[in-house]
Amino acid sequence: MNSILQEVTERIVERSKESRKAYLKKVEAARVKGPHREVLSCGNLAHGYAACAKNDKNILKQFNKSNIGIITSYNDMLSAHQPYEYYPQILKDAIAETGSVAQVAGGVPAMCDGVTQGQPGMDLSLLSRDVIALSSCVGLSHNMFDGALMLGICDKIVPGLVMSALAFGHLPFVFVPAGPMPTGISNSEKTRVRMLHAEGKVGREALLESESASYHSPGTCTFYGTANSNQLVVEMMGLHLPGSSFVETDSVLRTALTKAAAKQVTRITDLGTEYTPIAKIVDEKAVVNGIVSLLATGGSTNHTMHLVAMARSAGIIVNWTDFADLSNGTPLLTRIYPNGSADINQFHDAGGMAVLFRELLSADLLHNDVHTICGQGLDKYTKTPSLDDGELVWSESVTKSKDKTIIATAKLPFKPNGGLQVLQGNLGRSVMKTSSLPKGDVSFTAPAKVFESQHDLEKAFQNKELEGDFVAVVRFQGPKAIGMPELHKLTPPLAILQDRGQNVALVTDGRMSGASGKVPAAIHMTPEAIDGGLLAKVKEGDLILVDSINGKVELLVDEKELATRENAMPGLVDQERIGMGREFFGALRSNLSGAEEGACSLFTLDGVS
Incomplete structure (x- = not known):
């Protein structure tokens, strides 16, 4: 064994x-x-x-x-x-x-x-x-x-x-x-059209045609x-x-x-x-x-x-x-x-x-x-x-891979590890999927750009406000805040900026799609911002280290300075708890455990139902 x-x-x-x-x-x-x-x-x-x-x-x-x-x-x-x-x-x-x-x-x-x-x-x-x-x-x-x-x-x-x-x-x-x-159109073709649409190079009609050819x-x-x-x-x-x-x-x-x-x-x-x-x-x-x-x-x-x-x-x-x-x-x-x-x-x-x-x-x-x-x-x-x-x-009609570009052997794998890393530091604990990163593990320090929704980051991208290297901090997205939605709209703009040569990363107490992974993302950050997490104290321009090689995610601000800061007050949370039936889920949402405990409301943290 x-x-x-x-x-x-x-x-x-x-x-x-x-x-x-x-x-x-x-x-x-x-x-x-x-x-x-x-x-x-x-x-x-x-x-x-x-x-x-x-x-x-x-x-x-x-x-x-x-x-x-x-x-x-x-x-x-x-x-x-x-x-x-x-x-x-x-x-x-x-x-x-x-x-x-x-x-x-x-x-x-x-x-x-x-x-x-x-x-x-x-x-x-x-x-x-x-x-x-x-x-x-x-x-x-x-x-x-x-x-x-x-x-x-x-x-x-x-x-x-x-x-x-x-x-x-x-x-x-x-x-x-x-x-x-x-199988519909290839995933690479679907991704290509999505990227073109994010850049404004193709319209909604072309995007819908592509998506409909994929999910068909x-x-x-x-x-x-x-x-x-x-x-x-x-x-x-x-x-x-x-x-x-x-x-x-x-x-x-x-x-x-x-x-x-x-x-x-x-x-x-x-x-x-x-x-x-x-x-x-x-x-x-x-x-x-x-x-x-x-x-x-x-x-x-x-x-x-x-x-x-x-x-x-x-x-x-x-x-x-x-x-x-x-x-x-x-x-x-x-x-x-x-x-x-x-x-x-x-x-x-x-x-x-x-x-x-x-x-x-x-x-x-x-x-x-x-x-x-x-x-x-x-x-x-x-x-x-x-x-x-x-x-x-x-x-036993199939005993070995018919296509080793899709299924490798244990002796000659695509990578020696499974490509999931835990990042921890003063910001808390998070996970990063590294198996999909184009260049593998990453380690860099960059100033923070702080957002409270994926929509705000998308607007900043459209307004050409995301210049240079940066770490996008998208907070108040955790389980107790708004139920931890997948932040699907973050992937195309950040991926485009990465393809242009910028060093970009994401730190969030929210989730990313199961189909994401191209951009370095420290996700599921716990404790979440609304529950006392240090994410609530991050300010625009603060330096953040994202290091999947050594498993670190650090806010590089002096502890004395942090001690003087007040937690930011979430500006969008209340309005994101109302409408589309969301107002009925308050009791369930407030009882959710942290992400590392399963983000669940059905059992106590000692694991006993």
Whole structure:
């Protein structure tokens, strides 16, 4: 076993000893031998199956078959989730073939960050993760179910679903992906048009035509942002069927995998012989495997919060130092946009998940003594699904990368580390994604230009006010301030200035998109400005050191001078808490923890729910 992997895992186990013990005690107390509906009164049960067909009622009365809950995040505005419209019936039919029953337990909201980027609704994006977890818990709370199928793909949806599933840790859960859309225009072409539009060289019509050629059909967007990072991490943690994450939406193989997922959950309920509750799958080793896979592929920085929150839902406490240390020991094995030109379909065609599992296992960079929805160990995940005369099979048809410009080997990686760095200093702690930086690590000192919104920086760029080297400080964007929206509009102008030869960097208590990374950005700064962070004392022209080589971010102002400064008062926060439903989220927003604790409102900081 890789020594760094082992060391980090051991300290997570030690750090989580009491919280994990409390979690497992809670799980065991919730376990019921036999079907869960057996504890319901006759009136409860009659309500629970009143709408079922006669045959399903007869099965549910007998108490010897499982009832599977379906939590769906379907809506037909979100392209990745539109295919879920027909999944409940497909899943019900497949489960009926096993003699069991399935019911839709509930639906959860699923917002599209692609639609809300730069809009007021984005302020609800991170908050929606906790709402999704709560909504899912409401659906599962009827105690009618012996297991569940979770239908979700995108940004906050999967983390929220995982968190709620772990709240019902005594039940088995299978996560059911729907696959990516076909490849549209290249990511490089999409980026080129965006940059031209930011410079005013092409109009809205050309930009819309380009964007529509990229995001063009049902299915997950094909860049490697948070949505596809979710799928990769969840499969690496053993919650998907092997190789199912990136099979295209509109394919016969996708339908076969969906049916197989439905049947698999019935095998691992407490009524069967392979009882595998999710609490048994998501342990400290599985969490480390998820982090390693994220780092090995240059995945979304949003998971420096989501994986933390997911782990804490299972009583497991991880922090950014764990991420950074694992990054130092994990080679970068993939080049998928934004840290390469390939999209997720090309990654899949090059060997995809099976090859990634093989490479990481060969380098002893994964714990193989883990449980999955398919049994113990990860060997099954090194195989590729296909159809043989209509039958779903897994084989060793792909054992090595078909395109080493997209998937490298562990012996000859693209970079020796995973490209995620923790920066800390008097400003606090933050993370930086270095895997996508054109020149790798950076270290420079420059004067601060201070903003309170991405829109203000965009205006300054349009007015040609961003001359010379500088560090953009965009503050009052954190969880407690306005819900920590992704600051998508910062990337094009800063990238243009960087391409012109200026040294630019970003320091913010906000988030950047899972598809960002070209500009050096110390993001998720904690403590945030509104919560006593030193960011609130930064003034225009103050020198700031941004140093990813040595992991430093420092405000170079004398301590005596800082002691005399008052914290700046946020000028825009109040107005950004009103409208588009944002006023209803005040209580949730004010209870969010810091970014390093998962930016979550659902548990205490010791990790116990």
